[in-house]
Amino acid sequence: MATPVVIGLSAVVVAIRDGEAVVLSVRPPGQALAGLPFGPFDPEGHRTFELAMRAFVTEQTRFNLGYVEQLYTFGDKGRDAPLAAGSEHGRVISVGYLALAPAALDTHSTDSQWQPWSRFFPYEDWRQGRPAALFAIEPALRRWAGEDAGRLARARLLFAFDGAPWNEERVLERYELLYEAGVVQEAARDRGESPVEGELARAGGDPMISDHRRILATALSRLRGKLKYRPVVFELMPEAFTLSALQRAVEAIAGVPLHKQNFRRALERAELVEGLGTLEPDTGGRPAELHRFRREILAARPVSGLALPLLRD
């Protein structure tokens, strides 16, 4: 006989603000840590998960969602259970969603705010070369691996030790390795150990309540992967944008620097954007032409995302 459970919905809402990828976070009353917008699913009142999620995000942040997709359903015991009204009625399962917003509008709320996601994953940003956070993380992971060849191989591949190539998509696997290795704060918390301290604590990124940072990592993984096979960046851009702004948006999400000309050539070949003839003068240099996403091609032919032609420096 099945015991009833409570379904929670959490949303990772992403936007670009000043060329940085930001994520909507809330600070529940009485909580020191940030969390994702989160709410219980009411099976009586809501017809679908997605509608329920749109409703409570708007309620908590006064903000309307655009593009939305389901990420994953989290149900493990052992991790700290999410906070939710009604969690005392049984186990809480949380369904994570990814939402993309065309602009980081003001949330009109003191409890919710946009945070750069590099706060939560400082080691994920390779736009300025190898992130400084890895200088603290690498020795910690090597200590954790010790003589265990399997652990060392995993850490090496995921965190690009010894010149191994960086794969920007494996955000979740990296977070889970850090959790396993006790580098991130949540691991210590869930195991009842004393908090991680000093340099390493900073390198591991800010913790979040419950398993929200894991959900955030899932979202970043999904989004970085999706960039390449669906034209999703455009969901994060305003109607008119410059090609440089588009490139900066892609770089902010993927966390890697791109080769300007090759990026543009790929764009051109895919016929994804169209020049508007008008110019954006506030560039700090030569004015840039404004472009728009040719949304109509979605109906005309199968269309993939953007290539990520790396710039190696």
Next chain:
Amino acid sequence: MATPVVIGLSAVVVAIRDGEAVVLSVRPPGQALAGLPFGPFDPEGHRTFELAMRAFVTEQTRFNLGYVEQLYTFGDKGRDAPLAAGSEHGRVISVGYLALAPAALDTHSTDSQWQPWSRFFPYEDWRQGRPAALFAIEPALRRWAGEDAGRLARARLLFAFDGAPWNEERVLERYELLYEAGVVQEAARDRGESPVEGELARAGGDPMISDHRRILATALSRLRGKLKYRPVVFELMPEAFTLSALQRAVEAIAGVPLHKQNFRRALERAELVEGLGTLEPDTGGRPAELHRFRREILAARPVSGLALPLLRD
């Protein structure tokens, strides 16, 4: 206040049998239609969804799962609710899983059996050229579209009308379009209409209980996509296999014919397999060398899946 709900787990278990992709189906007592292995999740007894799922699949089919991944969580009202003990306690949510089995072992059960998934999606198999089922589907969709340019464009792109390219990954979107257009049996059932008849009914594929065929379509989409960026085919192969058998397995899943030599060249460049020196004599022609998957490279470097070099005839 959140109302309790019941969580159901369903599994799409895939294997290759005689070069065909097959899926594990069960026929619940008193049901005319096939369904997926399905069971309630017990929040008291089960630590994780995945363990729960492995347990009840083994129980229902006496079969142990290998590779497993979560697919999607289905929770819409309006579709026929899944059958489950306890569904009268509230709404039923189902978490779908995809599992890959290295061989289609006997299930030792009369209620569960392997079914080729072309039974459920006859229009998805392009290995012998354009599937016959599309000759019935195309006019039905054109009638449904009528003068609506949006509908026509969607149907054209998804079902490759007028020489548009076939995209094998979009199985779910095709199924959902057929549902919307009332071509598949489940649509008529859920709307209380009279069943689809004749040629078109056959072309639409065998219906399943509840929303199980939608879950199956989700699984096929996911698996076809995953083939290309993770070496998952090998989870479906025995330890030793011939390159032709591998190619047939990929073709059975992707539903498209591949170019033999280009397929092999891609395999070779990726260094995914290794010849064993031994020969498989029962090929019907010249004996073929047996190969094995070099599983160790997964630990040595990031590895993508297989290219699908199409053979067009």
Next chain:
DNA sequence: TCAAAAGTGTTATCCTTACACCCATGT
């Protein structure tokens, strides 16, 4: 000896990568 399937060579073309340079504006 012939059918059936395994296995190989080769070329044209396209795409990706990597190189460096010119252009238009504000200060």
Next chain:
DNA sequence: ACATGGGTGTAAGGATAACACTTTTGA
């Protein structure tokens, strides 16, 4: 004039797609 960012040309190398042919077995 020069700093700043916008915007372009081109050639080498590698991957893909398309062509057909040889080899080894069983019947």
